[in-house]
Amino acid sequence: MIDGKIRTAVIGCGRVSRTAHYSTLKDNDDFDFVAVCDTDKSRAEEWGAKNGVRAYTSVDDLLDNEELDFVTVNVPNGLHPQVGMMAAERGVHVMCEKPLGMRLDEADELIRLCDEKQVRLFTVMQNRFNATNLLLKNALDKGRFGELLTCNVTVRWHRGLNYYSEDNGWRGKRDMAGGVFTNQSVHYIDTMQWLVGAVPEYAFACMSTRLRPVEVETHGSGIIKFKNGVIGNLDLSVLTYPDDREGSITLMGETGTVKIGGKSMNKILEWDFATPDPEDDEKVMSADYEPPTVYGFGHIEMYRRVARVLKTGRGVEDVPDGREGRKAVEILNALYQSNDTGMPVQFPLGSEE
Ligand SMILES: NC(=O)c1ccc[n+]([C@@H]2O[C@H](COP(=O)([O-])OP(=O)(O)OC[C@H]3O[C@@H](n4cnc5c(N)ncnc54)[C@H](O)[C@@H]3O)[C@@H](O)[C@H]2O)c1
CATH class of the missing domain: 3.30.360.10 (Dihydrodipicolinate Reductase; domain 2)
Known part of the structure; x- marks a missing residue:
């Protein structure tokens, strides 16, 4: 269980992060938004500066240099399991954007590793x-x-x-x-x-x-x-x-x-x-x-529910985890x-x- 704020980094500084993650994180007092990471240097720097957080261009550097509790994985679909596993290996809780992965065997590997490392795995299914x-x-x-x-x-x-x-x-x-x-x-x-x-x-x-x-x-x-x-x-x-x-x-x-x-x-x-x-x-x-975009408003609720699970261990059944994401x-x-x-x-x- 996490005492205090959940130290969080956003991995991937693209469209979904800008539209649905940064502001949601900043508006939620349970989270301490500390860093962004993107392999595209100019994007990482731009969104690090705009959010007032540190910026990294490699997931390894991010994980080596920050004391994180939680990352959101907002990179292309096929990379979700690989990036999620890098965080899980270091005992960091993971939330993958949809879908959990492209291949079922890779999604299963991620689920197994999260179980082994005793970290939580969530899938964004905000609708x-x-x-x-x-x-x-x-x-x-x-x-x-x-x-x-x-x-x-x-x-x-x-x-x-x-x-x-x-x-x-x-x-x-x-x-x-x-x-x-x-x-x-x-x-x-x-x-x-x-x-x-x-x-x-x-x-x-x-x-x-x-x-x-x-x-x-x-x-x-x-x-x-x-x-x-x-x-x-x-x-x-x-x-x-x-x-x-x-x-x-x-x-x-x-x-x-x-x-x-x-x-x-x-x-x-x-x-x-x-x-x-x-x-x-x-x-x-x-x-x-009437939401402003096809992403709807569900990310706000997703983060609220994730915070409850990470901070209290309660409400696990109310938020899609890795096994729920695996079904699709x-x-x-x-x-x-x-x-x-x-x-x-x-x-x-x-x-x-
Ligand atoms: N929940 C939703 O409704 C919703 C809506 C849109 C997109 N998404 C999902 O969000 C994810 C991102 O989509 P997007 O539209 O923001 O894409 P995007 O291309 O705009 O952004 C992805 C970013 O990830 C970066 N990246 C790629 N590989 C990386 C790596 N190994 N480490 C760090 N950064 C890396 C890219 O440079 C890029 O800036 C996708 O999985 C997509 O399906 C979800």
Whole structure:
């Protein structure tokens, strides 16, 4: 347990750090934001100076020179396990941005090392804390859907050439980013499996790369059959003309249909149940909110919950840890494997669970 403030460094000074991490850290009194690190020297220096903290260009130097309790790993997806393990080796708690990793074996290695070194591992899945998703989860837990039947995810967004060429082009690389299934849709896939509440049985996917000079998939469809019989459908594209049109998740059961959309699952678009529940139904209007970006406001809540766990050891079940983050990685690995082989893929994959 950490007495006093949690001495924290942010690794990776890119888009997500600027949009969702620096200000969140500075506004939360439980954290002492002491350093940033980025292999790009000018970025490290710029954001070190802007935040008034020390700047490093190597993770080793950062860990050798600072007495840290906690790091956030905000580097390209494929590097999360490797960077997370460097911190864990030195007994520093780790929070990885989404997804926990690109490869299930690497995510498992990180989880195992964190267990061995007795450090906490968290995965940023901030949309689980949206008022909209919490209301939906509550309705599910109360049994309002009757028998749950299907869960549909639609991501119809637009990502142009610049999106893939910026930042050394990592967003176009299969091992670093993944395409629309991972990089744009992992929050939706995580929310799907969290709502469905059962382990997957098998998955099938068909993906394609068109119109952009990249290795990653630009569009595709997937099916995930869960052990409780629920069928998950994915309809995903970043080639939607002319711009972002829809990002939504729809849950359908015997006695209920709910659709959540907006930039980051922040609007309830449909809320229909056979039996009214005035207490819940009244909250539907106020659950909608308007975040400034697709990142939403969930990082604030993520940090609050992480602080509680690190300082008190309580509330562990309220914050996505490494094993929670692993669930989406396993599903994504199965979907890629299915696309590569043209065959459905059975769960579980990998070695740990
Ligand atoms: N939770 C969310 O909603 C959300 C939103 C956007 C991005 N993300 C995730 O955040 C992560 C970063 O995305 P981004 O858009 O900020 O990328 P970015 O390219 O803007 O920033 C990444 C930074 O990491 C630095 N870097 C690369 N390798 C490094 C290393 N070994 N050590 C230190 N620094 C290194 C790069 O120089 C770059 O400045 C990704 O995993 C992405 O998927 C999450």
